[in-house]
Amino acid sequence: MAYQKKSERPEREDRGEFTSRRRPAIPANDKIDLSVSGIEVLKRYVTEYGKIIPARVTGVTAMQQRQIKKGVRRARNMGLMA
Numbered sequence: 796m797a798y799q800k801k802s803e804r805p806e807r808e809d810r811g812e813f814t815s816r817r818r819p820a821i822p823a824n825d826k827i828d829l830s831v832s833g834i835e836v837l838k839r840y841v842t843e844y845g846k847i848i849p850a851r852v853t854g855v856t857a858m859q860q861r862q863i864k865k866g867v868r869r870a871r872n873m874g875l876m877a
Contacts, residue, residue: 834875837866845877 840848840855840863847867850860870876 833866834870837863837870837876841867
């Protein structure tokens with residue numbers, strides 16, 4: 796008889812509920828501004844190491860993610876963000 800490896804992972808029912816780590820999205824029609832309040836908004840979408848958090852985690856649309864990317868890069872270039 797062949798050896799059957801016992802699965803280490805619990806069954807699908809025993810894994811518990813899926814917890815979402817999504818952050819609240821920015822309003823759909825708002826542009827990213829580089830004022831003081833704009834920098835505070837951008838800081839929510841950047842890790843403590845300065846990396847931009849992906850859209851699948853933050854829950855923003857593709858167009859909003861492009862605006863965030865552009866705003867973070869501009870703020871870094873102007874020295875407003877590290």
